[in-house]
Amino acid sequence: MASSIKTGSAGASRAAARAGAGELPLNQIVAGDCIEAMNAMPAGSVDLIFADPPYNLQLKGELHRPDNSRVDAVDDAWDRFDSFAAYDRFTRAWLKAARRVLKPDGAIWVIGSYHNIYRVGAALQDLGYWILNDVIWRKSNPMPNFRGKRLTNAHETLIWAARDEAGKYTFNYEALKELNDGVQMRSDWVLPICSGGERLRDENGDKAHPTQKPEALLHRVIVGTTNPGDVILDPFFGTGTTGAAAKRLGRNWIGIEREEAYRKVAQARIDAVVPYDLDAVRVTRARRKEPRIPFGQLVERRLLEPGDLLYSINGRHVAKVRADGTLVARDARGSIHQVGAALEGAPSCNGWTYWHFKKDGRPAPIDVLRQQLRAELGDGA
Amino acid sequence: MASSIKTGSAGASRAAARAGAGELPLNQIVAGDCIEAMNAMPAGSVDLIFADPPYNLQLKGELHRPDNSRVDAVDDAWDRFDSFAAYDRFTRAWLKAARRVLKPDGAIWVIGSYHNIYRVGAALQDLGYWILNDVIWRKSNPMPNFRGKRLTNAHETLIWAARDEAGKYTFNYEALKELNDGVQMRSDWVLPICSGGERLRDENGDKAHPTQKPEALLHRVIVGTTNPGDVILDPFFGTGTTGAAAKRLGRNWIGIEREEAYRKVAQARIDAVVPYDLDAVRVTRARRKEPRIPFGQLVERRLLEPGDLLYSINGRHVAKVRADGTLVARDARGSIHQVGAALEGAPSCNGWTYWHFKKDGRPAPIDVLRQQLRAELGDGA
DNA sequence: GTAGAGGCTGAATCGTGGA
DNA sequence: CTCCACGATTCAGCCTCTA
Numbered sequence: 001m002a003s004s005i006k007t008g009s010a011g012a013s014r015a016a017a018r019a020g021a022g023e024l025p026l027n028q029i030v031a032g033d034c035i036e037a038m039n040a041m042p043a044g045s046v047d048l049i050f051a052d053p054p055y056n057l058q059l060k061g062e063l064h065r066p067d068n069s070r071v072d073a074v075d076d077a078w079d080r081f082d083s084f085a086a087y088d089r090f091t092r093a094w095l096k097a098a099r100r101v102l103k104p105d106g107a108i109w110v111i112g113s114y115h116n117i118y119r120v121g122a123a124l125q126d127l128g129y130w131i132l133n134d135v136i137w138r139k140s141n142p143m144p145n146f147r148g149k150r151l152t153n154a155h156e157t158l159i160w161a162a163r164d165e166a167g168k169y170t171f172n173y174e175a176l177k178e179l180n181d182g183v184q185m186r187s188d189w190v191l192p193i194c195s196g197g198e199r200l201r202d203e204n205g206d207k208a209h210p211t212q213k214p215e216a217l218l219h220r221v222i223v224g225t226t227n228p229g230d231v232i233l234d235p236f237f238g239t240g241t242t243g244a245a246a247k248r249l250g251r252n253w254i255g256i257e258r259e260e261a262y263r264k265v266a267q268a269r270i271d272a273v274v275p276y277d278l279d280a281v282r283v284t285r286a287r288r289k290e291p292r293i294p295f296g297q298l299v300e301r302r303l304l305e306p307g308d309l310l311y312s313i314n315g316r317h318v319a320k321v322r323a324d325g326t327l328v329a330r331d332a333r334g335s336i337h338q339v340g341a342a343l344e345g346a347p348s349c350n351g352w353t354y355w356h357f358k359k360d361g362r363p364a365p366i367d368v369l370r371q372q373l374r375a376e377l378g379d380g381a
Numbered sequence: 382m383a384s385s386i387k388t389g390s391a392g393a394s395r396a397a398a399r400a401g402a403g404e405l406p407l408n409q410i411v412a413g414d415c416i417e418a419m420n421a422m423p424a425g426s427v428d429l430i431f432a433d434p435p436y437n438l439q440l441k442g443e444l445h446r447p448d449n450s451r452v453d454a455v456d457d458a459w460d461r462f463d464s465f466a467a468y469d470r471f472t473r474a475w476l477k478a479a480r481r482v483l484k485p486d487g488a489i490w491v492i493g494s495y496h497n498i499y500r501v502g503a504a505l506q507d508l509g510y511w512i513l514n515d516v517i518w519r520k521s522n523p524m525p526n527f528r529g530k531r532l533t534n535a536h537e538t539l540i541w542a543a544r545d546e547a548g549k550y551t552f553n554y555e556a557l558k559e560l561n562d563g564v565q566m567r568s569d570w571v572l573p574i575c576s577g578g579e580r581l582r583d584e585n586g587d588k589a590h591p592t593q594k595p596e597a598l599l600h601r602v603i604v605g606t607t608n609p610g611d612v613i614l615d616p617f618f619g620t621g622t623t624g625a626a627a628k629r630l631g632r633n634w635i636g637i638e639r640e641e642a643y644r645k646v647a648q649a650r651i652d653a654v655v656p657y658d659l660d661a662v663r664v665t666r667a668r669r670k671e672p673r674i675p676f677g678q679l680v681e682r683r684l685l686e687p688g689d690l691l692y693s694i695n696g697r698h699v700a701k702v703r704a705d706g707t708l709v710a711r712d713a714r715g716s717i718h719q720v721g722a723a724l725e726g727a728p729s730c731n732g733w734t735y736w737h738f739k740k741d742g743r744p745a746p747i748d749v750l751r752q753q754l755r756a757e758l759g760d761g762a
Numbered sequence: 763g764t765a766g767a768g769g770c771t772g773a774a775t776c777g778t779g780g781a
Numbered sequence: 782c783t784c785c786a787c788g789a790t791t792c793a794g795c796c797t798c799t800a
Binding site: 084114115117118119120121122124125126131132133134135136138140141142144145148149150151152153154155157159160171172173174175176178179180181182184185186187188190191192215216219220223249276277279280281282283284286344346347348349 | 445449465495496498499500501502503505506507512513514515516517519523525526529530531532533534535536538540541552554557565566567568569673675676677678680681682683686687688701702703704705706707709714716757758759
């Protein structure tokens, strides 16, 4: 997994040229402007983008028009409208380039504060992204408001959006539930700000980057919305938190960063990261991803036999197993699901958990028989 | 403090005419469209606006809980818009009318969710409002995500903005600090949703309004950003939570509401409110609990790393930590508690005391890591 | 009277894959 | 592309009923 820093103002296109058509600068930091760099990458090639764009609306010298020409005359004479308009142009330009490099089922995370997140959110929606959640990073140790003129600004906002409304985005529901002690992960995440030993410092002991994000935040994002081996792109790489967390978790990463000083710090940081071992990176798998076992197989394999009786979970109904894997009850016949739904007058029913068989005289859901069969057929979860 | 409902489709202008030039329909519910009604009011006459506009949810089909019960969703006509552009036109129109009736030092609160809040925030900025904070209402009891396709949507966002960048908005720093046990009020507020006895119901026992807000939320807004005697306007009055809280706290209120059914409920509700003594101090405080620290947080925060080994208290078993905070042992996988119980053949197991990690070569229970994290995160985790 | 079980509900952009 | 069967999926709080 060799890494190298691309340098020079045309670094992005050189990197793309070197990589060859259809190749990505995987696990590398690309130097240069993120819009140019993304436009030099093949379309539809990235699984996830994590972006921490500049917040400041007075982006002296950092704004670019959609055609990449630099916005000049950015000075204090700008009124608010011009400033917002310029920020919007910048935002829409990089979000458009980002959308191009995303796979159809890809997704994006953008983090921001009230200064910029409303511009970003509106732009995402206007460009066709589909917001899945907004997430609040609730800082456990925020900086107080010293002047007592406002509330302590104790959170930042992340927007999670699919490339398209129809996109089949990655969401590791079970893994996040596990991370949260067995209850669904909520949209508010309590995490401390990046400080102490995690905070990167330069030779003077000053912080290397003003807005370094905690790696725990990226851990949750990456575990929850990517799979091992996925490609994660960060267009505002900074000191490389995204790359460090991605490498640790066995994902591929691409960083884009304009400032050489940040690139150096990031590269050294990522070089020092030792990835977790592969089976530790694996994550609890959703049930719907497990191989499908038709109920009929239970009968074929004689875990249940034609004529056996099944009892509903509430004890109110009985059904008889038939040789073709259907059930017959007093008023219904059909699949385990159909009969369950019919007897309960429900729109649907999961027959695997609804129907119970007698095991040593005690009722057990037929799902345990399915599990048994899955284990036999060899299923490494 | 007499109250009366204005009726009729031209109610707004009639009310304004009756009030006479320069007068406001104080402590009254105005019938009609909020833009017309606000335009009929004198400019620069309102101290605070609290607005709970339609969220433009764009729901598709029906949603059922896992127990097959149907979720009673917000499908009212007033929440349907044809496009983001239509929603933006509506939003900018009412925000513009709202800005006109605000005093120069006035301020506005708008509440929303990710469906609409980015449109609202961008419009506020474009129209010249100056955002002071965004505030996160963290719901202590949100509705879960029943299909496991996204994060539990556990919060809503409020934007607090001054009419002008230069506005000398009202902010009762000390009062909010008192409300918050003597420490600065933060930008995230933990409050339960409106339910139980507070939830208004019609004669059938159905909820009178699909999105009634908790009065505690308005209490905090009003105590923090108005003074007694101020005029508070709510252009989407609904069942009058703003009016009820304002009356209780000795503020003047104006409600605008199109639907007669809501106006009736609101009027009866507010008539029944008995204002507090002027010098009474009431503290609304969310219940405080010992913060729960999921084992997964130890992994995210790298107090333990994926791949690390844990040893059972009796030394008989080993397990490996995974990235989602589960353990894998030879014959079991799952949470720290599940794996401990499985290996011991016990019905349950406290993983926090059962599992030990190696600290300076000596075993220590993982519970010490939890204690460490709890101290760092403080309360509210 | 009281403890516990069970039911109900809340601003929700809440399928998928094979035929 | 559509159609349709399969079958996955919930947390906190309040209210009611029963023992």
